[in-house]
Amino acid sequence: xxxxxxxxxxxxxxxxxxxxxxxxxxxxxxxxxxxxxxxxxxxxxxxxxxxxxxxxxxxxxxxxxxxxxxxxxxxxxxxxxxxxxxxxxxxxxxxxxxxxxxxxxxxxxxxxxxxxxxxxxxxxxxxxxxxxxxxxxxxxxxxxxxxxxxxxxxxxxxxxxxx
Numbered sequence: 201x202x203x204x205x206x207x208x209x210x211x212x213x214x215x216x217x218x219x220x221x222x223x224x225x226x227x228x229x230x231x232x233x234x235x236x237x238x239x240x241x242x243x244x245x246x247x248x249x250x251x252x253x254x255x256x257x258x259x260x261x262x263x264x265x266x267x268x269x270x271x272x273x274x275x276x277x278x279x280x281x282x283x284x285x286x287x288x289x290x291x292x293x294x295x296x297x298x299x300x301x302x303x304x305x306x307x308x309x310x311x312x313x314x315x316x317x318x319x320x321x322x323x324x325x326x327x328x329x330x331x332x333x334x335x336x337x338x339x340x341x342x343x344x345x346x347x348x349x350x351x352x353x354x355x356x357x358x359x360x361x362x363x
Contacts, residue, residue: 205327212260213324219257220311223250227307235296244291244303248284251306255280263323273314280310308348316344 206217226247230240255277264271283306290299318325319341330336 201329202331203328205324209324210261212257213263216254216257216261217325219250219253220315223247223254224311224315226250227311231304231307235300248287251280251284251310254310255284273317276310276314280306283310308351312344312348316341 206214226243230243230247234240258274258277259270262270264273283302287299287302287306290296290302315325317323319329320326321338330340
């Protein structure tokens, strides 16, 4: 692991990574720990701020320039911004089921899903984590994708049992 590619990256990329890494860790903690406590509410607000910073900073990253400096990944940033608003709105009106659904989709889509793509060969985070290794990132991405598919299938079966 080397931080050199990240330190050589534009400031927008550095801000993006500085927000998303703690958001990933804090988000995992929040998903696993008891809900509704004062600590959960405080850390949830911090997590949402980190997610907004992550999404906003992405609009200044133009590594994949498909349409006037933007790419399909920027649609995810719009999704994250609306999702953050939805998470807050639903928590305030005590619609915990909707809040939970939105936060999970923000975490698994906005952090885990997008994070998988940052590990692909040629990307900055690939160089940071794997130092140019070509096989390791493919194995990691395949492992994460398998885990996500397992989680999705588990959720689908749970919904079928309940519905």
